[in-house]
Amino acid sequence: AQSVTQLDSQVPVFEEAPVELRCNYSSSVSVYLFWYVQYPNQGLQLLLKYLSGSTLVKGINGFEAEFNKSQTSFHLRKPSVHISDTAEYFCAVTRGGGANNLFFGTGTRLTVIP
């Protein structure tokens, strides 16, 4: 089975500062990796995904993530955050190939301080 560890449960950052949210995964097979964002009282919105190819993937709202197979990581980054980025961020992994169950981390609460 696959699993995900999000090392930081809360990350406070000042507006316009850069941010990195860390995600490490565990799997014995090839994987697909995802980052989702959850705003209060809403469902999960896809930010970006890695399926194959270039290890640097760009998503919506200026976010990007880098897949590092040797370190089994998929950290999320943004060079300059906005107040509107305040939300819960979830990293998720699934077995590669087709429609499979997603395994989620416990989430990182990003709080952007004015």
Next chain:
Amino acid sequence: EAGVAQSPRYKIIEKRQSVAFWCNPISGHATLYWYQQILGQGPKLLIQFQNNGVVDDSQLPKDRFSAERLKGVDSTLKIQPAKLEDSAVYLCASSLMETQYFGPGTRLLVL
């Protein structure tokens, strides 16, 4: 394109009562998922359907939870009887291939 629809958005019941949640996936998506998200945790899969067949229900507490997807489109998740620990957000997702798209969820509070 319409997203995944869920209803109701909120539900409050007393323990031992029953409750049902409804999900309408994105048109054409063959795979439908129900996840349970307890406060402070990531979502966990309850059941996965491929068309109207069950692919994975290994984490579904079958003594109290049931789900169906008649005609391979809409789905209903039921809890009977509910326990206090069932208080959570129930998320429905659908996919065509590997990418899952989520609905707004149903927030359940069991008193």
